[in-house]
Amino acid sequence: MTGLDHEALSAIVTELTAAISTVDDLAGLDEVVARATAKDGPLGSLKRSLGGIADLESRKSAGRAINDALAQVTAAADARRVTLAAAARTEQLEADRLDLTEVVIEDVRVPVVRGHEHLVSQTRASLEEVFVAMGFTVTEGPEVETDWYNFEALNLPPGHPARDMYDTMYLEIGEPETVLMRTHTSPMQIHLLEAAVEADALPVHAAMAGRCYRLDTPDARHLPVFHQIEGLVIDRGITFADLAGVIETFTSAYFGPDIHSRLRPAYFPFTEPSAEFEITCTICRGDGCRTCSRTGWIELGGCGMVDPAVFEAVGIDPTEWSGFAFGFGIDRCAQMRHQIPDMRLLIENDLRFNRQF
């Protein structure tokens, strides 16, 4: 044998592509493709016969021709597959058609199973309930913020070293690093105070909860997406003593009468004096255990008197009005109350977990 029978090859290709273009279901197409690629199929037999070609160059070029032919057939099959799949889907969708305007609702039956609110929702709702009972108005705000609301107006000007405490997620919107995912609920303080000044509607007694974001690698105690609740009281004659009293009232109301609070000095640029507030360890009830490092206390959140710089940013006279703010993690509250070993359980949405609450 001296060379490839090109006529035979092109006849095979014509036959196979014709078969592909006429086949009208996916199963039929698979059959054609199987025939085209089979070792003992027409192309396979031709390929086997190449051994008879003596000249190396001719043998190589014949091999290439057969491979090209196979590629041509495969491409045709792939194109046909797309068409057939689309047709099959259209047919399936049409067969499936259901006119929702004609549904007889009374005929629909659902299983008698009780659903469960998410533990974080439940926790947030009970916290909000406590604050409403204490005279707070509940409100909320956006999750995407600007540098002004999240930092600058809160006495954290650009370059402020304390910005490092907030591992901020920035968005590619506007100038670099101006639009961000709020790192805390405190920007709501600015929104509320700006609105109150605008409407001449001081005093403010508000609680605001919502989702916050930080670049924290998830672990047993941290999630990059988490929830905070924040309180803000701006009124005449408000003092640090009122802050301590409100924290204590809230602690006992939410965690129970034998759980108390204490404040210790801390630093937040938007409050002065600032404090960290701790509550009686909910595990050992104050006796000292591993969870509380044997101190009997566990840290819950931050608080303090609203800093004069914040009043200045929103245009409130700090000699007429004073106030305090506090904030803490809702997820952390839920974790403590229910002794959840790993915070990540909250976002796994495993019904075996969610249905416990």
Next chain:
Amino acid sequence: MRTPLSWLKDFAPFPDDAGLLRATLDDLGLVVEEIEVVGEGLSDVVIARIDEITAIEGADRVRRVVVEAGGGPLEIVCGATNFELGDLVPLAPVGAVLPGGFEIAKRKMRGVTSNGMLCSGRELGLGDDHAGLLILTHTAAAPGERLIDVLRLEPDVIFDVTVEGNRPDAWCISGIARDLAARLNLPFSFPSLSSMPLRGSETAERASLEVVDTQLSPRFSVAVVDGVEVGDSPSWVVERLEKAGMRSINNVVDASNYVMLELGQPNHPYDLAKVQGPGLRVRRAAPGESLTTLDGVERSLGVAGRSVGDTGTDVVICDAANEILGIAGILGGATSEIDASTTTILFEAATFDPITVTRTSRRLALRTEAAARFSKGTDPAVLEAAIDRFGQILALSAPSATMAPSPLFVPEAPPTPLEVVAPIDRINAILGTSFEVSEVAGLLGRIGFECAVDGDKLTVTVPTNRPDIRAGEPGVADLAEEVARTWGYSRLPRRTPTWSQPGRPGARQAERARLRRVLCGLGATEAWTSSLVAPDQARSVGFDEEEIVVANPLTEGESRLRRSLLPGLLDAAGRNLDRRADDVALFEIGATFVHPSSLPGRASRAGARGSGEVTMPAESERLSLVLARDGDDATSALAAFSAIADALRLSRVIVATQDEATSPALAGLHPSRSGVLVDKQTGAVVGVVGEIDPEVVTHVAPGARDRRLGWLDLDLDVLWDPGAVLRRPLEAAPISRYPSADLDLAFVVPDPISVESLLDAISEGAGDLLESVRLFDVYRGAGVDDGARSLAVRCRLVALDRTLDDAQLAEVRARMVGSAEALGCRLR
């Protein structure tokens, strides 16, 4: 910061009660994260000399050792092999209790009695080395002497203290000691050793100093030390550094670190011989300049980074020939390091602008110990003390070293301290206290704030180590915190405030609570899926628009904001099905985000770099429900909506007929089994209902691909807009006390006529007498024309004031049929 109690005691006679000290530090805001006790339980450990080492038959891991520990030969079995005859090692005799509570007892192994234990450094709590026994190099020690006497070990306690960002003054041993002494009412004073002798020519003749920009480096000082022999530090210096978490390098570097830890002033010793000039020049880096830092990395300087407000200002320390030696306040270069041949030192102690250091260190990702301290602000008046203390500590190990007289300071004098005028009323108004002016002066005085009292007014001189105290009204708040801290937060009064405005939940809280109750009642469980999603997730469920990109995501999979709750909920449902959960029905209420290029959100004050406004992404709060129980499909989703509509008193929200359905809203849904929910009266689109597209299911949750997944998604911003979605009036409708009658009617209705319009026509025909009308059967097929279907409806008729008789019912029936026929329907 690791703080050894022994070091604190240099400053005040603190008690040994670690618990009391911890509680006091905590209450001062110097939170103790951990307490480490060293050298405890070592009083029984004695020095032993190795006199004999023999193998034990049949044992290859342990050997028999005979030691002399002052009481005659003692036989001991030992597993370590790093010692030789004559070595001195620590021996814990029988009865000794080691740190951690391990009691040594007499043991017999392979016929050999072990009368104690030879110890490694780790076993004694003296370091991490546990490769072998601790071999003592103190050749003067005699067998039988106590280890603590030989090593001059004293039990010590190390507090690991977290210092808040506004307390740079407390980020050193002396600062912590000052606060602690003030609270415990103990006398506080700086320890002093002999200063290094001053000799030779004036410093100004030995080295030059030029500070180009005094804003960026408010105070700078240099000193020259001659006759230095680089070698080891005294053992107590090494021990203190190690307890504080630093390694000993050589006496010069150790003295430098000692000063930083004790006084909080970072500093730098240069080898004077390697500094051109010799002299230092402090200036701004020109754009494009670079320096190879000690870590071998070439750092490009003077170019603004991405961070808000960064102008690319970097401060560098140069030699007199203007070549950069180091990045000010952050890290030095390699060229002028101290080495074994150094004999003359140029010692630098300076202050730098905290914000500039913060920016540079952040941009270059060089977070060094010095940078961390300068970022928070250092004391410009401590430089004299830093130089003196460096000389004192170095002199201990370099007795022939001398310092050139008159170290250079630019400017010569420290800045005038800030004065804050604080009326006592203001302090009390902030704290809710009733302090007398003298009490406040006393409390502040104890931590170094001098107070001049004039009637009810205090004029407070702020120590220069307190850069956190501001001028004016903010300064009064700052001082109030100091008063409170020194007095004790826990001793401050508490009061529960009251106000006349009532508390109330927001409108949305109440509505959300109602939605959650309805959905839970329907058997659905609430999920919480992340708002951060993978690229192209929105596209995969049909949203062909610009994504909101997180510029600095944790992972690529969390680099976009979600456009829809569908992928997250579907994934959660799929996982639960994979785990063979029963009755999987999940809902979520949460924000979704739309890029401003598709739907401009509110305009918001930008702040920082942009003083103007920026268009924010639109945030849309949505409720989504996925139903994946056996038998669920689009109709169960519709039934769920019907329950919600009832609970929220929605007046008339209907499924738009298919041709009215707008396709973008139905992205990701089954094209022929889904519909758009529309307020009939206002035309507002409330959401969508139906099934998830089987292709999307296969892609996102392969485990659920054999099911029909019911789907409901509501735009809560529309739902809660009273102008967009009308609600039923709150007035109670009267209920008839007379019996009602049901009339079933079946019509052949051409396909273009919707069920809704048939029901409307019937209602219109029936007038006041119709209590309810509902569809109960749909039939297509034999007996009904092509292009039409039979719709059977049940009409319940009742009058408020009488029982309807047959004639009246017939009349109403005729009106209803007539009305339907006028629409184009035919009674069957």
